[in-house]
Amino acid sequence: MIAIIDYGMGNLFSLSQALQRLDHEYVITDDMDTIQQADKLILPGVGAFGDAMEELSKRKLTNLIVEEAIQGKPLLGICLGMQLLFTSSDEHGYYSGLNLLSGQVEKLNMDLPIPHMGWNWLSFRHPHPLFRSLEEGHVYFVHSYHVKATNSEDVIATTDYSEDITAIVARKNVIGMQFHPEKSGQLGMQLLHQFAEGRI
Template sequence: MIAIIDYGMGNLHSVSKAVERLGYIALITSSEQEILDADGAILPGVGAFGDAMEQLKQTGLQEVLYKFVQTGKPLLGICLGMQLLFSSSEEYGEHEGLNLLPGRVTRFQGDYKIPHMGWNHLNVKVKHPLFDGLEAGHVYFVHSFHVQLDQPTDLLATTDYFQEVTAIVGRENVYGMQFHPEKSGIIGIKLLSNFLKKTEISVLN
């Protein structure tokens, strides 16, 4: 079972339906026990970083996420959910993140359209099981802020939007995708499928 974490700020149903189409049971939940019992968890997110962190704190889900990661089972943050994995954000003030990965979320700066919205090519940077069977192509982004990594080895893939932009991150059992895999056609679904396969490996172990 895959827990889709409900803290009041996510595109829960589109993610849930994508997981179910891939043959997995998806449960939209805010229950600590259900999350900890899950084979894998997905942290979606739509909205402002500070509001999302406040919701995670008020609901107790921040601590649940820490406990889940300590189990060694896979966690995937999507869009804002990926940004929340990092140390801090400057979105509408200074906000602390979950600090599961070191780095900072900053606003795009430049004389170009913000938010970054639309289909952009995914540039794979490393050989990783997440990319098994993946063909080159585009995925769908919607964001005004992007992650600046402290640890280069956490970077798995980028895209280009007037600069190199962090697109996929990963360390041990913590992963993030800045784009929406559930809205990114065949490539997005393949990436999601490869992440979900990691939940099967964690069960076997």
């Protein structure tokens, strides 16, 4: 069973509908026992980094998520959820993240529209089980901040938006996708399915 972590800031409906179409069992929850009993975790997110960390803390989920990931439970962060996996963010101040991956979240700074919104080409940078039997293609982004990962080997896919933007990160059982796989057509659904099947 997959636990979609509900802390009041995720796009839960479209994500749950995607998992339902893929025929994967899931539950939307903020219950600590349910999260511990789940086989895999998804951390969605829409909104500001600091607000998200505050909401996770209010629900006493911050340490739990970190502990479950350290123990090896597969964890997928989506959009803001991916950014929360990292060390810190400068969105409207300085905020510490979950620090499961090393790096900072910074505002996009380029002569293109911000937020970065729409379909962009996903380029695979490093071989990874998540990409098994898949081909590169377009996925759907909506974000104004992006991840600057400390370890380049953690960045397994990028997109070009005036510069290389981190699109997928992976280290062992921890995965992050800056785009919305549930809104990204066939490729997005395939990536979500690969995670749900344990191909990480």
